[in-house]
Amino acid sequence: MGKVHHATAPSGDPAFREYIQKGVERGIESRIVDSWKRCxxxxxSPFVRNAPAPIENHIFKQRIEQNLEIVELFQFYMRRFxxxxxQLGACSFVCDIDGYILSRVGYGKALNFFDNVSLLEGSNCSEEFLGTNAPGLALVTREPVMVTADEHYAKICHPAFCAASPILDQNRDILGCVDITKFFDHHISEELRNHLLNLAISLSDMIRNEVFLGRLARSYPVHYPGRASLQGGPNGPGSGDSPERKPRLSFARIVGSAPPLAKAVQTAKTYGRKEGNILILGExxxxxxLFAQAIHDEGRRAGGPFVTxxxxxxxxxxxxxxLFGYERGAFTGARTEGHPGKFEMAHQGTIFxxxxxxxxxxxxxxxxxxxxTKRVTRINGKREIPVDVRIIAASNRVLADxxxxxxxRKDLFYRLNVLPLRVPALREMKEDIPALLDAFFHSCTEAHGVCPKRISTEAHRRLVAYDWPGNVRELKNCAEYLCFTVEGDEVAEHHLPPEIHPGKADGAPGPSAAPEEPKNLGSLERMFLIETMRRFHGNAVEAAKTLGISRSTLYRKLKKYGITP
Structure with missing residues (x-):
């Protein structure tokens, strides 16, 4: 592929020296000035139009095939954004390691400006073709970057603000780059610039994580009893677009016999035979x-979808x-046939x-x-779509408060609270802790091939005395933590996490503790996620802040590793 012809602008040119000097005087950061010099x-030349011609169609198709994974993931996530x-008047695209634009979506006027400067799919946005711009600079520096207005090398790009983030694999090798561009706003606020940069970073992180975990899944497939190997990606079971793929659950899967739990199970079984809306309250x-899906799977709608x-x-x-879907033309980049919302996807089934x-x-x-009304209207839709769906809602707060x-809304509360169900906290059913631990240990052993575990008398006493603010989820994370960190078959008191064993220094193992060596990078990341969720008692918001990732990215990681969020 030959380069397009450029009007030369040698660095000794007085006009160019003046251009650089004015940029320095305006306080333009050094990496932008360095990019100008490379250009x-x-x-x-910054004074002429550097219009890269798109590559030929058959070559573009080859590049799409070579980068199909990141293209599909970009398109998948952009359906959400x-x-x-x-609304912001912006657009986004993903390019490959050489800067060739593979896919783009967004605001029509912004895309039209892209067309005017020949930034079509198949065009090249790298520095050597277009001059200083965010995706071109991100590909060079391998860091997220913003380029605003006259920070662009070419004057034709001065109406633009660009934020870009490179997609790096686990070895920090470039896979491509995600860009978000907004035009015609010379007074774009610092807050909006930062938000757009964070969105670009989130998109690149989500794509990177999917690619990385997908490769791990292919190398180390995880098998669950009664379930096929989990596969990642936008069409995998974690995408939410295929609710019928979830394995059937029933009340028999709910472990425990404590009176508060037995009462909740009995009430839920009764509700399964009825059709009213259900409101589940619990910490x-x-x-x-688990209760919601069991109600669905043993109720009249078991043959329909269960959409969470x-x-x-x-x-x-x-x-x-x-929730409600959109019609064709609702926004640029929308599916040509539109897209159903979650209520439509739950037709003749249950939405949770x-x-x-x-x-x-x-x-x-x-x-x-x-x-x-039992009807939904999609965004940009002109008709109401009937839906036959049972609604189960849940809240970790008292909705009356x-x-x-x-x-x-009071009216919505009354319409949802037809059949109320309260799920007890773990501290109300501590007699079930041994049975729950046995179930979690068995599941972990089956899924990951670790040594079966049993609890010593001293450890059992500590576990029962603990208050479990994160409830059964925290207990499950604790069990998985012990599965991965205790080498032998018996869990002693000193093996317990520090918040359960107050006499143990934080992070200091007991005298006989010998953590099991992770078998691969996936196991190491899984252990780290389990420990982080355990430390924050299952609070995904705090865990995501600590990990420095978005909450949606954390949820996808947890789903990939089968960790209950």
Missing amino acids: SQAGL SGMLE TGTGKE VNCAAIPLELAESE LDEINSMPLPIQAKILRVVE EVAAGTF
């Missing part, structure tokens, strides 16, 4: 989703399209709205309309 040495880009980590919506994990600006209390009031109003505080 000059490559023969580019394209509506937001449309974080008590297993509300983690309301707290959906970005607010995407909640409407996620977890952490419903986190939904903003405007979305609550739209949910109320669906509850009352939220209603009193004005953060939850």
